[in-house]
Amino acid sequence: MTSTPTLYRATFMHTPTSPFADPHALHTSADGGVLVEGGLIRATGTYADLKATHPEVAVQDLRGGLLLAGFIDTHVHFPQVRVVGGLGMPLLEWLERNALPEEARLADQTYARAVAQEFTRALVQSGTTTALVFGSHFAPAVDLLFEEASRLGLRTVAGLVVGDRLLRPELHTTPQRAYDEGLALAQKWHGVGRNLYAVTPRFSLSASEGLLEACGALMRQMPDLRFTSHINENDAEIATVRELFPDAPDYLGTYEQAGLVGRRSVLAHNVHPTDRELGVMAAHDCTAAHCPCSNSALGSGFFPLGRHLAAGVHVSLGTDVGGGTGFSMLKEGLQAYFMQQLLGPEGVPLTPAHLLYLATLAGAQALDLQDQVGDFSVGKQFDAALVKPAAGTPLRAVFDHADSEDRLLAATFASGTSADLAAVWMGGEVVYSRA
Numbered sequence: 001m002t003s004t005p006t007l008y009r010a011t012f013m014h015t016p017t018s019p020f021a022d023p024h025a026l027h028t029s030a031d032g033g034v035l036v037e038g039g040l041i042r043a044t045g046t047y048a049d050l051k052a053t054h055p056e057v058a059v060q061d062l063r064g065g066l067l068l069a070g071f072i073d074t075h076v077h078f079p080q081v082r083v084v085g086g087l088g089m090p091l092l093e094w095l096e097r098n099a100l101p102e103e104a105r106l107a108d109q110t111y112a113r114a115v116a117q118e119f120t121r122a123l124v125q126s127g128t129t130t131a132l133v134f135g136s137h138f139a140p141a142v143d144l145l146f147e148e149a150s151r152l153g154l155r156t157v158a159g160l161v162v163g164d165r166l167l168r169p170e171l172h173t174t175p176q177r178a179y180d181e182g183l184a185l186a187q188k189w190h191g192v193g194r195n196l197y198a199v200t201p202r203f204s205l206s207a208s209e210g211l212l213e214a215c216g217a218l219m220r221q222m223p224d225l226r227f228t229s230h231i232n233e234n235d236a237e238i239a240t241v242r243e244l245f246p247d248a249p250d251y252l253g254t255y256e257q258a259g260l261v262g263r264r265s266v267l268a269h270n271v272h273p274t275d276r277e278l279g280v281m282a283a284h285d286c287t288a289a290h291c292p293c294s295n296s297a298l299g300s301g302f303f304p305l306g307r308h309l310a311a312g313v314h315v316s317l318g319t320d321v322g323g324g325t326g327f328s329m330l331k332e333g334l335q336a337y338f339m340q341q342l343l344g345p346e347g348v349p350l351t352p353a354h355l356l357y358l359a360t361l362a363g364a365q366a367l368d369l370q371d372q373v374g375d376f377s378v379g380k381q382f383d384a385a386l387v388k389p390a391a392g393t394p395l396r397a398v399f400d401h402a403d404s405e406d407r408l409l410a411a412t413f414a415s416g417t418s419a420d421l422a423a424v425w426m427g428g429e430v431v432y433s434r435a
Protein backbone atom coordinates (compact mmCIF):
# COMPACT_ATOMS: atom_id res chain seq x y z
CA MET A 1 0.00 0.00 0.00
CA THR A 2 1.31 3.47 -0.83
CA SER A 3 1.55 5.60 2.28
CA THR A 4 2.45 8.76 0.34
CA PRO A 5 -0.51 11.09 0.75
CA THR A 6 -2.56 11.84 -2.35
CA LEU A 7 -5.12 14.55 -2.83
CA TYR A 8 -7.86 13.45 -5.23
CA ARG A 9 -9.47 16.40 -6.98
CA ALA A 10 -12.97 15.45 -8.11
CA THR A 11 -16.65 16.06 -8.10
CA PHE A 12 -17.62 13.63 -5.37
CA MET A 13 -20.81 12.51 -3.72
CA HIS A 14 -21.54 10.29 -0.77
CA THR A 15 -24.19 9.59 1.85
CA PRO A 16 -22.67 9.60 5.35
CA THR A 17 -26.20 9.17 6.76
CA SER A 18 -29.41 7.56 5.51
CA PRO A 19 -31.70 9.64 3.30
CA PHE A 20 -34.58 7.60 4.74
CA ALA A 21 -33.92 9.42 8.03
CA ASP A 22 -32.03 12.55 7.03
CA PRO A 23 -33.19 14.83 4.19
CA HIS A 24 -29.65 16.24 3.94
CA ALA A 25 -27.93 12.86 3.68
CA LEU A 26 -26.43 13.46 0.24
CA HIS A 27 -23.16 15.36 0.43
CA THR A 28 -21.87 16.81 -2.80
CA SER A 29 -18.65 18.60 -3.56
CA ALA A 30 -18.47 20.08 -7.06
CA ASP A 31 -14.72 20.79 -7.01
CA GLY A 32 -13.85 18.66 -4.04
CA GLY A 33 -10.81 17.12 -2.51
CA VAL A 34 -10.31 13.79 -0.77
CA LEU A 35 -6.99 13.49 1.02
CA VAL A 36 -5.88 9.85 1.30
CA GLU A 37 -2.92 8.49 3.22
CA GLY A 38 -2.10 4.88 4.03
CA GLY A 39 -5.33 3.82 2.34
CA LEU A 40 -7.45 5.92 4.70
CA ILE A 41 -9.35 9.14 4.14
CA ARG A 42 -7.61 11.85 6.17
CA ALA A 43 -9.66 14.89 5.12
CA THR A 44 -12.40 15.94 2.72
CA GLY A 45 -13.53 19.37 1.63
CA THR A 46 -13.17 21.73 -1.26
CA TYR A 47 -10.11 21.16 -3.40
CA ALA A 48 -9.02 24.77 -2.88
CA ASP A 49 -9.11 24.48 0.92
CA LEU A 50 -7.28 21.16 1.02
CA LYS A 51 -4.66 22.32 -1.44
CA ALA A 52 -4.11 25.45 0.66
CA THR A 53 -3.62 23.45 3.86
CA HIS A 54 -1.58 20.68 2.19
CA PRO A 55 0.41 22.49 -0.52
CA GLU A 56 3.09 19.80 -0.67
CA VAL A 57 0.78 16.87 -1.40
CA ALA A 58 0.60 15.10 -4.79
CA VAL A 59 -2.64 15.80 -6.64
CA GLN A 60 -4.55 13.35 -8.82
CA ASP A 61 -6.95 15.19 -11.04
CA LEU A 62 -10.20 13.24 -11.56
CA ARG A 63 -12.24 16.11 -12.94
CA GLY A 64 -14.74 15.29 -15.66
CA GLY A 65 -16.01 12.34 -13.67
CA LEU A 66 -18.03 11.63 -10.57
CA LEU A 67 -16.28 9.97 -7.65
CA LEU A 68 -18.53 7.71 -5.56
CA ALA A 69 -17.86 5.48 -2.58
CA GLY A 70 -17.28 1.88 -3.70
CA PHE A 71 -20.45 -0.15 -4.06
CA ILE A 72 -21.43 -2.79 -1.50
CA ASP A 73 -23.29 -5.77 -2.91
CA THR A 74 -24.97 -7.64 -0.06
CA HIS A 75 -26.21 -10.66 -1.99
CA VAL A 76 -24.36 -12.30 -4.86
CA HIS A 77 -23.61 -15.96 -5.71
CA PHE A 78 -20.05 -16.88 -6.64
CA PRO A 79 -20.89 -20.14 -8.50
CA GLN A 80 -23.53 -18.52 -10.71
CA VAL A 81 -21.44 -16.19 -12.90
CA ARG A 82 -21.82 -18.42 -15.93
CA VAL A 83 -25.57 -18.98 -15.62
CA VAL A 84 -26.80 -15.40 -15.66
CA GLY A 85 -29.68 -15.13 -18.12
CA GLY A 86 -31.75 -18.19 -17.23
CA LEU A 87 -34.94 -16.27 -17.81
CA GLY A 88 -38.52 -17.46 -17.87
CA MET A 89 -38.57 -19.71 -14.80
CA PRO A 90 -39.78 -19.21 -11.24
CA LEU A 91 -37.35 -19.81 -8.38
CA LEU A 92 -37.61 -23.54 -7.73
CA GLU A 93 -37.56 -24.53 -11.40
CA TRP A 94 -34.72 -22.06 -12.02
CA LEU A 95 -32.71 -23.64 -9.21
CA GLU A 96 -33.24 -27.16 -10.50
CA ARG A 97 -32.63 -26.46 -14.17
CA ASN A 98 -30.25 -23.54 -14.17
CA ALA A 99 -28.38 -22.88 -10.93
CA LEU A 100 -27.82 -26.19 -9.16
CA PRO A 101 -26.31 -28.13 -12.11
CA GLU A 102 -23.74 -25.34 -12.41
CA GLU A 103 -23.11 -25.26 -8.66
CA ALA A 104 -22.34 -29.01 -8.83
CA ARG A 105 -19.56 -28.27 -11.36
CA LEU A 106 -17.59 -26.43 -8.69
CA ALA A 107 -16.58 -29.78 -7.23
CA ASP A 108 -13.85 -29.59 -9.87
CA GLN A 109 -11.21 -27.24 -8.49
CA THR A 110 -9.83 -26.18 -11.87
CA TYR A 111 -13.34 -25.17 -12.86
CA ALA A 112 -13.92 -23.47 -9.49
CA ARG A 113 -10.69 -21.45 -9.76
CA ALA A 114 -11.67 -20.14 -13.20
CA VAL A 115 -15.13 -19.18 -11.95
CA ALA A 116 -13.61 -17.51 -8.86
CA GLN A 117 -11.41 -15.41 -11.12
CA GLU A 118 -14.32 -14.44 -13.36
CA PHE A 119 -16.46 -13.64 -10.32
CA THR A 120 -13.99 -11.46 -8.42
CA ARG A 121 -12.98 -9.59 -11.59
CA ALA A 122 -16.63 -8.94 -12.43
CA LEU A 123 -17.27 -7.43 -9.02
CA VAL A 124 -14.26 -5.13 -9.16
CA GLN A 125 -14.98 -4.03 -12.74
CA SER A 126 -18.49 -3.09 -11.62
CA GLY A 127 -17.20 -0.83 -8.88
CA THR A 128 -18.11 -3.24 -6.10
CA THR A 129 -15.49 -3.04 -3.38
CA THR A 130 -17.26 -5.03 -0.66
CA ALA A 131 -19.50 -8.04 -1.22
CA LEU A 132 -21.47 -10.48 0.88
CA VAL A 133 -21.01 -13.58 -1.21
CA PHE A 134 -22.86 -16.88 -1.26
CA GLY A 135 -19.95 -19.27 -1.63
CA SER A 136 -20.00 -22.80 -2.94
CA HIS A 137 -21.27 -26.06 -1.46
CA PHE A 138 -17.67 -27.32 -1.78
CA ALA A 139 -15.13 -26.20 0.82
CA PRO A 140 -12.14 -26.22 -1.58
CA ALA A 141 -14.05 -23.89 -3.92
CA VAL A 142 -14.73 -21.48 -1.04
CA ASP A 143 -11.01 -21.55 -0.28
CA LEU A 144 -10.32 -20.61 -3.90
CA LEU A 145 -12.83 -17.78 -3.73
CA PHE A 146 -11.07 -16.28 -0.70
CA GLU A 147 -7.71 -16.74 -2.43
CA GLU A 148 -8.81 -14.94 -5.58
CA ALA A 149 -10.57 -12.19 -3.62
CA SER A 150 -7.41 -11.68 -1.54
CA ARG A 151 -5.34 -11.44 -4.69
CA LEU A 152 -7.49 -8.50 -5.86
CA GLY A 153 -7.92 -6.98 -2.42
CA LEU A 154 -11.71 -7.24 -2.59
CA ARG A 155 -13.47 -6.92 0.78
CA THR A 156 -15.23 -10.28 0.84
CA VAL A 157 -17.68 -11.66 3.35
CA ALA A 158 -18.38 -15.24 2.29
CA GLY A 159 -18.98 -18.74 3.50
CA LEU A 160 -19.55 -22.36 2.68
CA VAL A 161 -23.12 -22.84 1.43
CA VAL A 162 -24.78 -25.74 3.23
CA GLY A 163 -27.89 -27.82 2.58
CA ASP A 164 -28.85 -31.37 3.49
CA ARG A 165 -32.03 -31.98 1.53
CA LEU A 166 -33.98 -31.21 -1.65
CA LEU A 167 -30.97 -30.13 -3.67
CA ARG A 168 -28.90 -32.48 -5.83
CA PRO A 169 -27.37 -35.31 -3.77
CA GLU A 170 -23.82 -34.19 -4.56
CA LEU A 171 -24.59 -30.82 -2.97
CA HIS A 172 -25.84 -32.30 0.29
CA THR A 173 -23.80 -32.27 3.47
CA THR A 174 -24.45 -33.30 7.09
CA PRO A 175 -24.76 -31.10 10.17
CA GLN A 176 -21.43 -32.35 11.52
CA ARG A 177 -19.60 -31.84 8.24
CA ALA A 178 -21.16 -28.40 7.79
CA TYR A 179 -19.91 -27.42 11.24
CA ASP A 180 -16.42 -28.87 10.79
CA GLU A 181 -15.82 -27.47 7.30
CA GLY A 182 -17.36 -24.12 8.23
CA LEU A 183 -15.19 -23.84 11.34
CA ALA A 184 -12.03 -24.71 9.42
CA LEU A 185 -12.78 -22.11 6.74
CA ALA A 186 -13.76 -19.46 9.29
CA GLN A 187 -10.57 -20.07 11.27
CA LYS A 188 -8.53 -19.81 8.11
CA TRP A 189 -10.14 -16.70 6.59
CA HIS A 190 -12.21 -14.69 9.07
CA GLY A 191 -10.47 -11.41 9.80
CA VAL A 192 -7.55 -12.30 7.54
CA GLY A 193 -6.74 -9.41 5.21
CA ARG A 194 -10.04 -7.96 4.05
CA ASN A 195 -11.94 -11.24 4.41
CA LEU A 196 -14.75 -12.12 6.79
CA TYR A 197 -16.68 -15.35 7.14
CA ALA A 198 -20.46 -15.72 6.86
CA VAL A 199 -22.37 -18.81 8.00
CA THR A 200 -24.53 -19.61 4.98
CA PRO A 201 -27.31 -22.21 4.94
CA ARG A 202 -28.75 -22.03 1.40
CA PHE A 203 -32.36 -21.61 2.60
CA SER A 204 -34.64 -23.38 5.07
CA LEU A 205 -36.18 -25.40 2.26
CA SER A 206 -32.88 -27.26 1.85
CA ALA A 207 -31.88 -27.31 5.54
CA SER A 208 -33.01 -29.70 8.25
CA GLU A 209 -33.46 -28.40 11.77
CA GLY A 210 -30.24 -30.20 12.66
CA LEU A 211 -28.32 -28.39 9.94
CA LEU A 212 -29.61 -25.00 11.09
CA GLU A 213 -28.63 -25.93 14.65
CA ALA A 214 -25.12 -26.74 13.42
CA CYS A 215 -25.03 -23.26 11.84
CA GLY A 216 -26.14 -21.80 15.17
CA ALA A 217 -23.39 -23.71 16.99
CA LEU A 218 -20.80 -22.27 14.61
CA MET A 219 -22.11 -18.74 15.21
CA ARG A 220 -21.87 -19.29 18.98
CA GLN A 221 -18.35 -20.65 18.59
CA MET A 222 -17.25 -17.53 16.69
CA PRO A 223 -19.76 -14.79 17.57
CA ASP A 224 -18.13 -12.25 15.27
CA LEU A 225 -19.13 -14.17 12.13
CA ARG A 226 -21.81 -12.85 9.79
CA PHE A 227 -24.91 -14.85 8.88
CA THR A 228 -26.71 -14.92 5.57
CA SER A 229 -29.43 -16.91 3.85
CA HIS A 230 -32.57 -16.51 1.73
CA ILE A 231 -36.07 -15.80 2.99
CA ASN A 232 -39.61 -15.31 1.68
CA GLU A 233 -38.67 -15.08 -1.98
CA ASN A 234 -41.34 -17.07 -3.76
CA ASP A 235 -44.83 -18.34 -2.86
CA ALA A 236 -44.13 -22.02 -3.63
CA GLU A 237 -40.89 -21.89 -1.66
CA ILE A 238 -42.63 -20.34 1.35
CA ALA A 239 -45.42 -22.96 1.26
CA THR A 240 -42.83 -25.77 1.22
CA VAL A 241 -40.92 -24.27 4.15
CA ARG A 242 -44.16 -24.04 6.13
CA GLU A 243 -44.76 -27.76 5.49
CA LEU A 244 -41.18 -28.71 6.40
CA PHE A 245 -41.22 -26.71 9.66
CA PRO A 246 -44.76 -27.16 11.01
CA ASP A 247 -43.74 -25.94 14.47
CA ALA A 248 -42.14 -22.70 13.30
CA PRO A 249 -44.39 -19.62 13.31
CA ASP A 250 -43.20 -18.63 9.83
CA TYR A 251 -40.12 -18.65 7.58
CA LEU A 252 -38.08 -16.34 9.81
CA GLY A 253 -38.94 -18.55 12.78
CA THR A 254 -36.91 -21.39 11.22
CA TYR A 255 -33.75 -19.25 11.48
CA GLU A 256 -34.77 -17.62 14.75
CA GLN A 257 -35.13 -20.89 16.63
CA ALA A 258 -31.56 -21.82 15.67
CA GLY A 259 -30.23 -18.48 16.97
CA LEU A 260 -29.37 -17.19 13.51
CA VAL A 261 -31.16 -13.83 13.53
CA GLY A 262 -29.08 -10.95 14.89
CA ARG A 263 -27.37 -7.65 14.13
CA ARG A 264 -25.02 -9.28 11.65
CA SER A 265 -27.64 -11.34 9.82
CA VAL A 266 -28.52 -10.50 6.22
CA LEU A 267 -31.57 -12.21 4.74
CA ALA A 268 -31.96 -11.97 1.00
CA HIS A 269 -35.25 -11.08 -0.71
CA ASN A 270 -38.04 -10.97 1.91
CA VAL A 271 -40.54 -10.20 -0.81
CA HIS A 272 -43.46 -11.74 1.10
CA PRO A 273 -42.92 -11.12 4.83
CA THR A 274 -45.52 -11.28 7.57
CA ASP A 275 -45.86 -8.42 10.02
CA ARG A 276 -44.49 -10.67 12.76
CA GLU A 277 -41.37 -11.35 10.74
CA LEU A 278 -40.79 -7.66 10.08
CA GLY A 279 -41.20 -6.91 13.78
CA VAL A 280 -38.66 -9.56 14.76
CA MET A 281 -36.19 -8.44 12.10
CA ALA A 282 -36.43 -4.87 13.36
CA ALA A 283 -36.06 -5.95 16.99
CA HIS A 284 -32.89 -7.88 16.11
CA ASP A 285 -31.61 -5.10 13.85
CA CYS A 286 -30.93 -7.53 11.03
CA THR A 287 -31.04 -6.66 7.33
CA ALA A 288 -33.20 -7.50 4.34
CA ALA A 289 -31.07 -7.55 1.18
CA HIS A 290 -33.33 -6.32 -1.60
CA CYS A 291 -32.55 -7.84 -5.02
CA PRO A 292 -34.90 -6.14 -7.49
CA CYS A 293 -33.41 -7.47 -10.74
CA SER A 294 -33.66 -11.03 -9.46
CA ASN A 295 -37.17 -10.45 -8.15
CA SER A 296 -38.14 -9.21 -11.61
CA ALA A 297 -36.32 -11.89 -13.61
CA LEU A 298 -37.71 -14.77 -11.54
CA GLY A 299 -41.12 -13.13 -11.17
CA SER A 300 -40.82 -13.36 -7.40
CA GLY A 301 -42.81 -10.20 -6.74
CA PHE A 302 -42.57 -6.60 -5.57
CA PHE A 303 -40.42 -5.94 -2.52
CA PRO A 304 -42.55 -4.15 0.12
CA LEU A 305 -39.98 -1.49 0.93
CA GLY A 306 -42.57 0.74 2.60
CA ARG A 307 -43.54 -2.01 5.04
CA HIS A 308 -39.88 -2.69 5.86
CA LEU A 309 -39.20 0.97 6.54
CA ALA A 310 -42.40 1.41 8.57
CA ALA A 311 -41.42 -1.59 10.71
CA GLY A 312 -37.89 -0.26 11.14
CA VAL A 313 -36.12 -3.03 9.21
CA HIS A 314 -32.78 -2.11 7.71
CA VAL A 315 -32.62 -2.64 3.91
CA SER A 316 -29.58 -2.99 1.66
CA LEU A 317 -29.16 -3.95 -2.01
CA GLY A 318 -27.89 -7.10 -3.73
CA THR A 319 -27.45 -8.10 -7.35
CA ASP A 320 -28.21 -11.79 -6.68
CA VAL A 321 -26.17 -12.97 -9.66
CA GLY A 322 -27.19 -15.31 -11.26
CA GLY A 323 -30.94 -15.00 -10.42
CA GLY A 324 -30.15 -11.34 -10.96
CA THR A 325 -29.07 -10.01 -14.30
CA GLY A 326 -25.52 -8.81 -13.71
CA PHE A 327 -23.05 -7.25 -11.31
CA SER A 328 -23.97 -3.60 -11.72
CA MET A 329 -25.18 -1.95 -8.54
CA LEU A 330 -26.20 1.01 -10.69
CA LYS A 331 -28.64 -1.19 -12.57
CA GLU A 332 -29.80 -2.72 -9.29
CA GLY A 333 -30.50 0.74 -7.88
CA LEU A 334 -32.43 1.72 -11.00
CA GLN A 335 -34.53 -1.45 -10.85
CA ALA A 336 -35.32 -0.76 -7.18
CA TYR A 337 -36.50 2.67 -8.22
CA PHE A 338 -38.60 1.26 -11.11
CA MET A 339 -40.33 -1.27 -8.90
CA GLN A 340 -41.25 1.28 -6.25
CA GLN A 341 -42.61 3.53 -9.01
CA LEU A 342 -44.70 0.67 -10.38
CA LEU A 343 -46.17 -0.04 -6.94
CA GLY A 344 -48.09 3.23 -7.17
CA PRO A 345 -49.24 4.63 -3.83
CA GLU A 346 -47.72 1.68 -1.96
CA GLY A 347 -44.28 2.35 -3.41
CA VAL A 348 -41.58 4.42 -1.77
CA PRO A 349 -40.45 7.28 -4.03
CA LEU A 350 -36.70 6.82 -4.25
CA THR A 351 -34.36 9.68 -5.12
CA PRO A 352 -30.82 9.30 -6.49
CA ALA A 353 -29.59 9.93 -2.93
CA HIS A 354 -31.59 6.90 -1.74
CA LEU A 355 -30.11 4.79 -4.53
CA LEU A 356 -26.58 5.84 -3.67
CA TYR A 357 -27.16 5.11 0.00
CA LEU A 358 -28.67 1.68 -0.74
CA ALA A 359 -25.72 0.83 -2.98
CA THR A 360 -23.08 1.96 -0.47
CA LEU A 361 -23.52 2.82 3.22
CA ALA A 362 -26.64 0.67 3.69
CA GLY A 363 -24.54 -2.37 2.74
CA ALA A 364 -21.75 -1.37 5.11
CA GLN A 365 -24.30 -1.10 7.91
CA ALA A 366 -25.77 -4.50 7.01
CA LEU A 367 -22.33 -6.05 7.42
CA ASP A 368 -21.46 -4.01 10.52
CA LEU A 369 -18.62 -2.40 8.56
CA GLN A 370 -19.97 1.16 8.73
CA ASP A 371 -16.91 2.33 10.67
CA GLN A 372 -14.65 1.23 7.83
CA VAL A 373 -16.43 1.70 4.50
CA GLY A 374 -19.60 3.00 2.83
CA ASP A 375 -18.83 6.72 2.39
CA PHE A 376 -15.99 9.22 2.38
CA SER A 377 -16.01 10.09 6.08
CA VAL A 378 -12.62 10.81 7.61
CA GLY A 379 -11.02 7.65 9.00
CA LYS A 380 -12.70 5.29 6.53
CA GLN A 381 -10.96 3.27 3.86
CA PHE A 382 -10.62 4.94 0.48
CA ASP A 383 -12.80 2.48 -1.44
CA ALA A 384 -14.12 4.36 -4.46
CA ALA A 385 -15.38 4.18 -8.01
CA LEU A 386 -14.90 6.91 -10.60
CA VAL A 387 -17.78 7.27 -13.05
CA LYS A 388 -16.25 8.90 -16.10
CA PRO A 389 -18.09 8.14 -19.32
CA ALA A 390 -15.86 7.83 -22.36
CA ALA A 391 -15.97 10.46 -25.09
CA GLY A 392 -18.75 9.90 -27.57
CA THR A 393 -21.06 7.98 -25.21
CA PRO A 394 -24.57 9.27 -24.42
CA LEU A 395 -23.77 9.51 -20.70
CA ARG A 396 -20.75 11.67 -21.57
CA ALA A 397 -23.14 14.09 -23.26
CA VAL A 398 -25.19 14.30 -20.05
CA PHE A 399 -22.05 14.84 -17.98
CA ASP A 400 -20.82 17.58 -20.30
CA HIS A 401 -24.10 19.46 -20.27
CA ALA A 402 -25.55 18.77 -16.79
CA ASP A 403 -26.81 21.89 -15.08
CA SER A 404 -26.30 20.48 -11.57
CA GLU A 405 -24.28 17.83 -9.76
CA ASP A 406 -27.53 16.09 -8.75
CA ARG A 407 -28.16 15.54 -12.43
CA LEU A 408 -24.90 13.62 -12.73
CA LEU A 409 -25.95 11.20 -10.01
CA ALA A 410 -29.44 10.71 -11.43
CA ALA A 411 -28.06 10.08 -14.92
CA THR A 412 -25.44 7.71 -13.55
CA PHE A 413 -28.12 5.49 -12.04
CA ALA A 414 -30.49 5.91 -14.99
CA SER A 415 -28.07 4.95 -17.72
CA GLY A 416 -24.63 4.24 -16.27
CA THR A 417 -23.04 0.85 -16.80
CA SER A 418 -19.81 -0.75 -15.67
CA ALA A 419 -18.25 0.50 -18.93
CA ASP A 420 -18.65 4.05 -17.60
CA LEU A 421 -16.32 3.34 -14.68
CA ALA A 422 -12.82 4.64 -15.33
CA ALA A 423 -11.18 3.43 -12.12
CA VAL A 424 -11.83 1.63 -8.86
CA TRP A 425 -9.83 1.94 -5.62
CA MET A 426 -9.74 -0.33 -2.61
CA GLY A 427 -7.92 0.77 0.51
CA GLY A 428 -6.33 3.57 -1.48
CA GLU A 429 -4.97 1.34 -4.24
CA VAL A 430 -6.16 1.29 -7.82
CA VAL A 431 -7.57 -2.18 -8.43
CA TYR A 432 -9.19 -1.51 -11.76
CA SER A 433 -8.44 1.00 -14.44
CA ARG A 434 -10.29 1.16 -17.77
CA ALA A 435 -7.91 0.67 -20.65
Ligand SMILES: O=c1[nH]c(=O)c2nc[nH]c2[nH]1
Pocket residue numbers: 077091095099202203230233294320323
Ligand atom coordinates in the same frame (compact mmCIF):
# COMPACT_ATOMS: atom_id res chain seq x y z
O1 LIG B 1 -32.43 -16.18 -5.79
C1 LIG B 1 -32.04 -17.24 -5.30
N1 LIG B 1 -30.91 -17.83 -5.75
C2 LIG B 1 -30.44 -18.97 -5.25
O2 LIG B 1 -29.40 -19.47 -5.68
C3 LIG B 1 -31.20 -19.57 -4.22
N2 LIG B 1 -31.05 -20.69 -3.48
C4 LIG B 1 -32.08 -20.74 -2.64
N3 LIG B 1 -32.90 -19.68 -2.81
C5 LIG B 1 -32.37 -18.94 -3.79
N4 LIG B 1 -32.78 -17.80 -4.33
Ligand SMILES: [Zn+2]
Pocket residue numbers: 075077134230268320323
Ligand atom coordinates in the same frame (compact mmCIF):
# COMPACT_ATOMS: atom_id res chain seq x y z
ZN1 LIG C 1 -29.67 -15.54 -3.86
